[in-house]
Amino acid sequence: MIIELKRGVSRVLAEAISLKYAAVILNNYNGRLIIVTSGKLKENELDESVRQLAERVVITGSDIQLASRKFLTSKREIRITDDLTIGGNSQNTLVITGPCSVESEKQIRACAELCVQLGIKVLRAGAYKPRTSPYSFQGLEIKGLQLLDKIRSDYGLKIITEVKDGSHAEAVIEYADIIQIGAKAMYDHSILRACGKARKPVLLKRGFGSNLQEFVQAAEFILCGGNEQVILCERGIRTFENFTRFTLDLCGVSWLKENVNLPIVIDPSHAMGFAYGVPDLSRAAVAMGIDGLLIETHPNPAAALSDPAQQLTFDQFKELYGTLADVAKAIGYKIV
Amino acid sequence: MIIELKRGVSRVLAEAISLKYAAVILNNYNGRLIIVTSGKLKENELDESVRQLAERVVITGSDIQLASRKFLTSKREIRITDDLTIGGNSQNTLVITGPCSVESEKQIRACAELCVQLGIKVLRAGAYKPRTSPYSFQGLEIKGLQLLDKIRSDYGLKIITEVKDGSHAEAVIEYADIIQIGAKAMYDHSILRACGKARKPVLLKRGFGSNLQEFVQAAEFILCGGNEQVILCERGIRTFENFTRFTLDLCGVSWLKENVNLPIVIDPSHAMGFAYGVPDLSRAAVAMGIDGLLIETHPNPAAALSDPAQQLTFDQFKELYGTLADVAKAIGYKIV
Amino acid sequence: MIIELKRGVSRVLAEAISLKYAAVILNNYNGRLIIVTSGKLKENELDESVRQLAERVVITGSDIQLASRKFLTSKREIRITDDLTIGGNSQNTLVITGPCSVESEKQIRACAELCVQLGIKVLRAGAYKPRTSPYSFQGLEIKGLQLLDKIRSDYGLKIITEVKDGSHAEAVIEYADIIQIGAKAMYDHSILRACGKARKPVLLKRGFGSNLQEFVQAAEFILCGGNEQVILCERGIRTFENFTRFTLDLCGVSWLKENVNLPIVIDPSHAMGFAYGVPDLSRAAVAMGIDGLLIETHPNPAAALSDPAQQLTFDQFKELYGTLADVAKAIGYKIV
């Protein structure tokens, strides 16, 4: 239950109420205080004296609360650069590209130049890699972040990079323009809570074994921490089909668009796991009216230290990129 | 292994070879005879004398053989009406619509009129319904087929209708212009073999628990029976996510496009299970460059005797339909 | 809703009621007539005049009705031989074994002798094989059934054999002592309805993509056809884990034991797909207190024409079989 207090109700009173209901308290857009209790609290369990302090009481029927369209009917807008937003009424689809991992200055510089050449604003690259084996390349770690920092200054790009576990959450939060929470870290409360305190956009990837309820509840951890800039990213779920790496869940994206007030980015590269399917899936994603697209590219995918099969060459990416504007336009969107 | 015999090799000799390898024999486009052995037969197990009779030996590495791009590199073309094909180089996306079930003459006539009004050529409707409960509406059965026959004459539409089990396979094969094999009947050999002998297009739906290998092997049953007019239909697979009815597997569609020579139709209605997601998913499907789209519509979905939640109203369908041409055009396709 | 009519209510009246509610009518144990309506019919939609004719009205809350413990609180008992039953209060676990397919008289005779030697009463073997590829061995078909008939007379064994599609349902129903409905045929109404009219036990395998609701509803087709001798068989569901062929769903078996009144048999061979896991899984199954176990054995698994990896050798089976009695005894059951 979300209790939106009337303007003027004091913070002390709000804190008393939130203690009583084991609830979370936070500030709202309009200067009003908001109290969020467990979704299980029934309307008739709310004391009449509290109700009288409320401007509005929202019952969402589950712990999807601040992210629910029942709370905010319109999609949240998130600022990416000074003159660019996604979500809201922008009808923008932001294309983000770059390699799976930062591997070397030469490699990441080549990717940055590709972005500049095409007018792409946000570069992706991982410094900490959530590899499933201890015997694989694990990322350049802090050196990777420093390289990304240099690239940012040199090329004027925004950087999105991933946090995979709590040990480097602070470092990633400091260095990134958009903090990416990796699929395998989706349930990590220490990361979610740290991002809740950050004042930067957070792109939260859906765990491949996570249902939509859990996915959006992970976003609630960030939202109720006070950070409203949360972007959801669908990147494929694990199913019985193993001819492809994962199964991109566009039915799930439809559900999110209908029920959740957060912008949505789609990552076809990890879902498919093979470069050949990425162009078609990217166009499918754009045709759904989404807020962003995350595509892996590499100057030489065959030599990549992680995910070699799914990264596009620069030529493949340019060809794909050239086709997206028309698809976006067909549904009233713009590629940005 | 596919052994394409040289022109002039006699049928008697071909039969002898097919007996030796427990293989299937069939006629090819070019008048050549083709022998298909188990995919497990290794190249070095083929007798030299047989090889000398072969124009070409194709090793596909699995029992996806006649359907493989290794056998036919280009996509097969299938005739829908005298002046309309899908697949091949047509770049056509065929829109098929109609109700889940034929319920009454009035209802199906309304749907046919919608098709005529919009220029849609193929009407879908089920006479035999594969309901999972014995206590639900099971379809009008033969009376439903007869109604569809009447509608065909009255409106000049092509009819696609579903066979759900062997007891009525002959009836459906006789009445339908395009025979639909339902998802729950995908493994039914008696239906697959009967369709292999038919001389009509067959739309084979993927079982929701079937992987891509099994799905295409089911098509092989029809192809090796001598019917080359097979269309594959992705309609959602069953996954852990249950906020939507099924999960539309567009990664799987990418795999099929890359590896299989059959046209592909997508059914977003069954995948999603809810009308609200059908428009976005339809546009996503069209943007992938597919050969057809199967969408459920009903004059009054709330009163439908089956699948009420997922059928579009006529107004919803018209609005959706109006947006598809632009999406198709953006990728060089046409809605037909 | 199940309406158990008072003794003496006429069949004509019952038929009138069943017409009104689009319901199914059948005879009960105690000579009473039973009407089964859709599970969606609400209690307040039942006319008062009908209620007065009812001895009992059972609301199960879904279309699991005749199979529900809400209808029959105790487990049904099914006769296997003149002096042997399973289910009810028998505390019997019936071991069934034999090869995947009947391949030759020599092979099936060897299996029959193994049964006789160990005191096993029921031999399994498939004559019609639901292979997923048209280029694999498809079974001996009617000749296989005739061989099984001969074996039955020669060795005094009961025979369980599988129907995979409608084309041979009548033949299997005629030849089998226990009719097995294969996992891929679980939704086949023509088979289910034919079995509903049969007067023999039916072992219904769960489709590997089928949830428990659909599984038990398939049994309802048989039960409401008038055949009360239905046995459910869990044989593994399809999940993302592919190091094993399927995933044996023993949580599902717990749910069935709690909610459904039908005996349950477990098939660890198909679930695991590899012989090495069958002994442990068999003991696990027995320790759950189930009504039967279906295990594949073959005189020479490596040479088997189907499922070579999962069939046990006779020695492996004997060793396993020798351990089952103690496990059964530990929980108060007997191996029969």
Next chain:
Amino acid sequence: MIIELKRGVSRVLAEAISLKYAAVILNNYNGRLIIVTSGKLKENELDESVRQLAERVVITGSDIQLASRKFLTSKREIRITDDLTIGGNSQNTLVITGPCSVESEKQIRACAELCVQLGIKVLRAGAYKPRTSPYSFQGLEIKGLQLLDKIRSDYGLKIITEVKDGSHAEAVIEYADIIQIGAKAMYDHSILRACGKARKPVLLKRGFGSNLQEFVQAAEFILCGGNEQVILCERGIRTFENFTRFTLDLCGVSWLKENVNLPIVIDPSHAMGFAYGVPDLSRAAVAMGIDGLLIETHPNPAAALSDPAQQLTFDQFKELYGTLADVAKAIGYKIV
């Protein structure tokens, strides 16, 4: 590839080799040094000079290396108390019980008394709870650990408690006798690496969306960190079946027993999600010959702050516990 160096090869030389192959180095049982390279390294890529320093080179064919039966053919033995081990040849099945969460001193003391009464050696209880919602009870955190510490002294029990994210890994490693890594933290490298340095047994739960390869590779992170005391815990995977909370993967347990040298514990409570199924599943687990069983009990499950549906009452647990010895004995194991 595992390179077991000859006795006497110096650490300096070993380090040089491990640098060359981007490998991990560690000490072995027998005082020999072991180098573990990526599983992708092919045998012919190993320099002859290195091979000559090797006592043994083990190729496991994947990154399951130190955990593989190809490296150690027998199951590892792990000490639980001074006079109790599991694994190895002990044929012991360790029963662990306790509540989902430490909620209060009274509650946890009651559980400890139950353990003492039944002779159970290890108490489970979570202080940090990986809840999926921010609006639910999150555990007593450090106070919970302190309570468990007190209970340990007062009752002489060993304590197993869970780490859910990196922020409290050190605290749990310090307080626990057996460190439990929660299913949602299975991929967390910071936790895995911290546990690799610990000198205490670690119980690693399988992520519910994780396949067996990833599960065992997570254990490799701990093993290659130098901690050999790793126990695997199967607790159910997420599948399409949602009548139960998860699906207990006993086929997967069979695979692990065959291929992996680590002891295995089964947690039926989380798999089932409902108390009614726990007794049957516990007996099934014991009958497989496993090394431990993890069962949730609570003095008053209905009032539990987390997982109320799946915790057993003390009476239910006692009844279950009383039946386990016979099942274990039937297969030559003992309940400890």
